[in-house]
Amino acid sequence: KNEVEQSPQNLTAQEGEFITINCSYSVGISALHWLQQHPGGGIVSLFMLSSGKKKHGRLIATINIQEKHSSLHITASHPRDSAVYICAVRSTGGSEKLVFGKGTKLTVNP
Amino acid sequence: DARVTQTPRHKVTEMGQEVTMRCQPILGHNTVFWYRQTMMQGLELLAYFRNRAPLDDSGMPKDRFSAEMPDATLATLKIQPSEPRDSAVYFCASGFGLGARVNYGYTFGSGTRLTVV
Numbered sequence: 001k002n003e004v005e006q007s008p009q010n011l012t013a014q015e016g017e018f019i020t021i022n023c024s025y026s027v028g029i030s031a032l033h034w035l036q037q038h039p040g041g042g043i044v045s046l047f048m049l050s051s052g053k054k055k056h057g058r059l060i061a062t063i064n065i066q067e068k069h070s071s072l073h074i075t076a077s078h079p080r081d082s083a084v085y086i087c088a089v090r091s092t093g094g095s096e097k098l099v100f101g102k103g104t105k106l107t108v109n110p
Numbered sequence: 111d112a113r114v115t116q117t118p119r120h121k122v123t124e125m126g127q128e129v130t131m132r133c134q135p136i137l138g139h140n141t142v143f144w145y146r147q148t149m150m151q152g153l154e155l156l157a158y159f160r161n162r163a164p165l166d167d168s169g170m171p172k173d174r175f176s177a178e179m180p181d182a183t184l185a186t187l188k189i190q191p192s193e194p195r196d197s198a199v200y201f202c203a204s205g206f207g208l209g210a211r212v213n214y215g216y217t218f219g220s221g222t223r224l225t226v227v
Contacts, residue, residue: 030211041221043201048215086153095166096141096212100153 003027006087006101013108019074021104023087026068033098034061034072035086043086046072077108112136116202116219123226128190131222133202134183141212142185144170144177145201147221153201159185160207192226199223 005024013019023032034046047054047061049070054061058077063070074081084105088098115134123129135142144156146169157167162179170177174193179185189196202219205212 033215035218041199041223043203043218043221045203045215045217088153090211096143096158096160097155097166097169098153102152 002101003099004087004089004101006085006104008104009102010105011107013077013106015078015108015110017077017108019077019081019106019108021072021085021087021106023070023072023101024068025070025087025089025099027089027099028092029065029068029089030092031090032063032070033088033090034070035088037084037086037103039083046085074106077106079108079110082106082108112217114202114204114217114219116200116222118222119220120223121225123192123224125193125226126191127226128188129192129196129224129226131187131200131202131224133185133187133204133219135185135202135204136217137183139204139206139217141205141207142179143201143203143205143216144185144187145203146198147201148198156187156200189224192224194226197225 003026007022031050033048036044058075060073084103086103087101117132140161143158147153156169157177159179176188199221201221203216205216
C-alpha cells in the first residue's frame, strides 16, 4: 500500500461544477503539499499546509491531521483547471523529503 | 515575478555521454531540490541542499549521478555516463526555511526533459 493515496485517479467535470480531490496518508507528517501539473509539464505549488484550511481564489485545501486526510476543492471549475493534481507529504523528522501520491487527472469540459 | 530557471529545457544525448543540468533558484531561497519524474515512478526526490550543503542525496544513484551547488545562485545535476533508463524530466525546486524546515512552500522550475538514446 502506498504511503499516499489519492482519489479519484481520473475525474471529468463540466465547467462550473464543484470539484473535490482526496488524499489519504499513512505516516505522521509535518506538512502536506498540493501541486498542479499542467499538460505542458510545469509544476505549480498550490498549497503547503499542516493544519486547518487554506484558500486561494477558487481553490481550497483542508487537512484533518487526526484522520490523516486532506481534500482539495475547486469551486466554479473552468477548463483551464484541467491538470494533474498531486498530493505530497513531508514526514515528521528532520528530512525535507516528500512522498508523492500518483496524482489525480482532472478534465473540465466547457 | 520570481522563478526557478532550469537549463536546458530539452536534451537528447547518446548513451555513455555526460549530461549536466543547471538550476538557478529564486534569490534568497536557502533550500534547493532535485526531483526526477517518470511515467513509471512518478516524482522522486534525488537530492536536496540547505544553504548550499547537501543534506540528502539518498535518492541518487551514486555511481553515475552527482549534485553540487558551487554558489547560492547555481545548482547542478550531472550524469556520467548516461543510460537510457535515465530518460525522464528532471525538476529543480527551491524554497525558504527558517530553522530546519521549509516553511512557505516550493517553487518549481520548468524541468529538463532528458532523452538518452
